[in-house]
Amino acid sequence: MKKVGIIMSVLMGVTMSFCLSLTNSIVSADKFDMTQFLISFGASAVLSLIIGLIVPMKKVEDGACKAMKLRENSVPAKLVSAFISDIIYTPILTLSMIIIVRKMVMKMSHGHAVLPSFATMFIKSFILSLAVAYIIILIVTPIFLKLSLKLAGVNPAGGPPADKK
Incomplete structure (x- = not known):
């Protein structure tokens, strides 16, 4: 089952990184920037793989569901598990993407870009x-x-x- 967990971590991490990087690249700029997307995707993929290998997601999710007395594989358990995973991955990935985007924009504008505050960008x-x-x-x-x-x-x-049948 450890192998299943590793495969799940890789698949989920890469998928989450791709989708969040794509979403943020489309929303954050006037036009889509492939370089920004690729750098953001690469960095967030590495981070999500690290998180997935360090945090025992199945144990954390199962523990939360058990504490809430939810039946395994029920719809409420799946909703809670998704929320737990979301809360663990998303803040870290979003923070990394905002830092990367801000640095890239400032570098490309030679420090002259006018950006919203870090907090505003992060929260949005x-x-x-x-x-x-x-x-x-x-x-x-x-x-x-x-x-x-x-x-x-x-x-x-x-x-x-x-x-092996």
Whole structure:
């Protein structure tokens, strides 16, 4: 199951990073800047992979659901799990993207860009990112779980591994 967790962390981290970087790149600028997107995506992907490998997301999510007396795999449990994941990943990824964007804009303008305050940029981006990430997590988690189980050779029905029938 550890292999499943690692595969899930990689898939979720890369997907979250891609979608949040894309969303923030589109919303934050007058026009889409591929360089800004790629740098933001790269940095947030590395951060999300680190978070995914350090934080035992399944244990944290299951613990929260158990504390709330939610039945495993129920809709309320899935909503809470998505929220937990969102709250852990999104602030860190949003903060990193805002820092990168501010530095890039200032560098490209030779320090002459007029930007909103850091707090204004962060809060606006954070609220948008929370909503986008929550929806993405709800959509892709079941898909990625099935894929992770298959890639790890685990039969989701509880029988022998998929490749050893």
